[in-house]
Amino acid sequence: MEYSCRAYELRCNECGKRFGNRPQSACDECLAPLEVKFDLDAVRGRFTRETVSAGPASIWRYKELLPIPEGFQPDLPVGFTPLTRAKNLGKRIGATNLYVKNDAVCFPTLSFKDRVVSVALANAQAFGFTTVGCSSTGNLANSVAAQSARLGLKACILVPADLEPAKILNTQVYGAHLVRIDGNYDHVNRLCTLIADEYGWGLVNVNLRPYYAEGSKTYGYEIAEQLGWKLPDNVVVPMAGGSLIRKIRKAFNELIALGLVEDKPVRFFGAQATGCSPISHAVKQGWDYIEPQRPNTIARSLAIGNPADGPAAAKMIAQNGGYAEDVSDVEVVSGIQELAETEGIFTETAGGVTTAVTARLYSHGRIGADETTVICITGNGLKTTDALEGRFRQQRAVKPRLSEFDDYIRETDPALVGGLEQELELAGGAR
Amino acid sequence: MSVKVVLPTALARHTEGHKSFASEAQDLPALLAEFDAKYPALSQNVKDASGKLRKFINVYVNDEDIRFLGGDAHQFADGDEVMLIPSIAGGKL
Numbered sequence: 001m002e003y004s005c006r007a008y009e010l011r012c013n014e015c016g017k018r019f020g021n022r023p024q025s026a027c028d029e030c031l032a033p034l035e036v037k038f039d040l041d042a043v044r045g046r047f048t049r050e051t052v053s054a055g056p057a058s059i060w061r062y063k064e065l066l067p068i069p070e071g072f073q074p075d076l077p078v079g080f081t082p083l084t085r086a087k088n089l090g091k092r093i094g095a096t097n098l099y100v101k102n103d104a105v106c107f108p109t110l111s112f113k114d115r116v117v118s119v120a121l122a123n124a125q126a127f128g129f130t131t132v133g134c135s136s137t138g139n140l141a142n143s144v145a146a147q148s149a150r151l152g153l154k155a156c157i158l159v160p161a162d163l164e165p166a167k168i169l170n171t172q173v174y175g176a177h178l179v180r181i182d183g184n185y186d187h188v189n190r191l192c193t194l195i196a197d198e199y200g201w202g203l204v205n206v207n208l209r210p211y212y213a214e215g216s217k218t219y220g221y222e223i224a225e226q227l228g229w230k231l232p233d234n235v236v237v238p239m240a241g242g243s244l245i246r247k248i249r250k251a252f253n254e255l256i257a258l259g260l261v262e263d264k265p266v267r268f269f270g271a272q273a274t275g276c277s278p279i280s281h282a283v284k285q286g287w288d289y290i291e292p293q294r295p296n297t298i299a300r301s302l303a304i305g306n307p308a309d310g311p312a313a314a315k316m317i318a319q320n321g322g323y324a325e326d327v328s329d330v331e332v333v334s335g336i337q338e339l340a341e342t343e344g345i346f347t348e349t350a351g352g353v354t355t356a357v358t359a360r361l362y363s364h365g366r367i368g369a370d371e372t373t374v375i376c377i378t379g380n381g382l383k384t385t386d387a388l389e390g391r392f393r394q395q396r397a398v399k400p401r402l403s404e405f406d407d408y409i410r411e412t413d414p415a416l417v418g419g420l421e422q423e424l425e426l427a428g429g430a431r
Numbered sequence: 432m433s434v435k436v437v438l439p440t441a442l443a444r445h446t447e448g449h450k451s452f453a454s455e456a457q458d459l460p461a462l463l464a465e466f467d468a469k470y471p472a473l474s475q476n477v478k479d480a481s482g483k484l485r486k487f488i489n490v491y492v493n494d495e496d497i498r499f500l501g502g503d504a505h506q507f508a509d510g511d512e513v514m515l516i517p518s519i520a521g522g523k524l
Contacts, residue, residue: 026441031476031487031517187494193516197440289486292496306496308518311486 001127008067010210011037013312021067023127023202025209033308034210036067040257049229049260052221058107059115059218065254066119066218067211069126076150078118079218081106083226086375088342093359097372099232100339101223103379104347109146109170110380111139111348112219112244117147119215120204125151129202133157135192136205137185137240137301138167139348139379144204145176156201158188164300166383184295186306205241213309216244220251223374224261231255231266233371236358238350238378239270239279239324240302242313248376249316268317269366270324271357273297273332273349279307280324282314290314298329298387299349301379323366331356333387339377346381354378434507436462437514438473445473454513459490459503462513477515487518 002022010019014032025034047064055061059079068074082102090098103112117140124132133156134144141157148155155176159168160183171178181188189205196206204212224231231252237245245268255261272280275297278290290310295303307313317324327335332349335356340346347355358375361367381388398408410417433453443450456462463484466474479485490497491514497505507513 026487026517028441029476030479031441031485033487033518183494186496190489190491190516194439292498294499306489306518 003069003126007042007064008036008038010034021069021123023123023129023207025207033312036210036214038065038067038254040254044258047258047260049225052225052260059118059215059222062218062221065221065251067214068119068122072122072126074118074122076108076118076147078107078114079103080222083223083374084343086343089339089355092338092342093362094369095358095362095367095373096370098358099227099372099374100343100345100377101219101226101374102345102377103219104345104351104377104381108150109139109142110383111143112216112376112378113139113143114147115218116140116212116215117143117204120202120208120212121147121151121153123208123211124153124202124204127202127208129200130154131156131199132202132204133192133195134204134206135159135185135188137303138163138171138383139301140205141171141176141178142167142383145171145174145178148176149174158192158195160184160188160300162300164384164386166385170383185304186292186295189304189308213243213247216247217251217254219244219376220248221255223248224252224255227372227374229255229261230372231261231264232374233265234267234269234322234367234373235376236269236271236354236361236373237376238302238354239272239310239313240304240307240350242270242279242307242309242311244376244378245270245313246309246316249320266320267322267367268320269322269357269361270313270317271354272324272326273299273302273353274326274328275299276303276305277326278305279310279313280326282310283317283324286318288315297332297349298384299332299353300384301348301350302353323361325357325360327353327356327360333391335359336381336388337391340381345377347377348379348381348384349387350379351377351381352387432457432507432509434509434511434513437512439516441517442473442476442515445476446470456507458506459484459497459513462507489516489518490514491516 012027015030043064052061057080058077060074086098086100106114131154134140135158158179161180192206196203256263276295278293292306295305332352335352339355436454437451
């Protein structure tokens, strides 16, 4: 169960031992995580601004820097989501150069997990797995279920039992076998490491984890390309396991090394919910280790109390002069509403975390008003509508008559009609 | 008093394939000392150069991370299941 490829292979981050390409996530010598290491010289010349822009409007435009086996034919147009200027939100929080990278509309399952899963499953097939799976807080479950269905792979997916109903439904609809585990994500994840031991399954975030994690780099490539092949000053990233924030940094480093962007300082800001903030706590304390927490937050997609990549994420943030913040569940809900009301983007709880943390970073002066900052929105609000339950009044039904409507609107929102009267007067009319 | 020590495949290669065995250890430091005597290769694999448990190893007592229980100071109870597992392992090493 191995394949050879000259452009990349697995390597231990700590001791440097090389492993070729196989379904394995930890070094047998020092037990540290393995990471895909690319031979950038082998890619040089094949990965240029021109070759990238000639590629498809999906993550596969970056295929030269993705660990996908030779002969793999990408099928789904995953990623290449919009990067939009966020002037309205910026005005509200005191930012003049703010952008939203919007993976709430990532294809096919509306979260950034589509990126990692497509790369992981390409490898699952190459390694000969016929059953795949994952431990998940929801978005990953949705994406593994959808993409495995498309590829004709069987899927067994483990989630904490208290997951949002929409995320459970969005997994089952694809025909995947969903197993609800009586415990939190950390329990689920530990069970999955044991399952990977005993069953011949390709678990995307366990034994396929190094390949899976590389898919996150595409989020960083896209930010740079969509800014006109420039790096931003700051990136604000939600943190669960701590992988995405590191992989965006890795993507920027690769683009610098290959000459596609100019090197410049980029600060990374991690965002967590206070109810599960082991990484932000470590950053604030200046630790290079993580003290695990028992998660208690509505931001369930970030509720990983013992994040595998936490120590490395905390270290990277500190090295780049960034910071990490965490916000309360009340602020998370406000963050969701604020992004929706200002930019028309409906994000899930994780995006509420990121938006609220961004606002705080500006108000505390950690980010300057004129700096170019990208907020990473990684999931869709339709999956966590329960977080907004009770936030909006159910209005009475109005009879389909103009007079009834007029009474109703004057009663419930007179400001709307005030504007109308002014317009009519300006036009020389009267009510 | 006896506890059941459980290891994943990745570590069981140092215990002649045994994924579980009984131990009389009262706490984690005592268990690691037992590894030194009984399974030196396992001991070398799970401890770093300074003799401390590697940061990539998690220890669970029954279903709980030992760090929530007081870490090294936590006293095992008769019948406890003590599991050592690399933090993001999985798959046969």
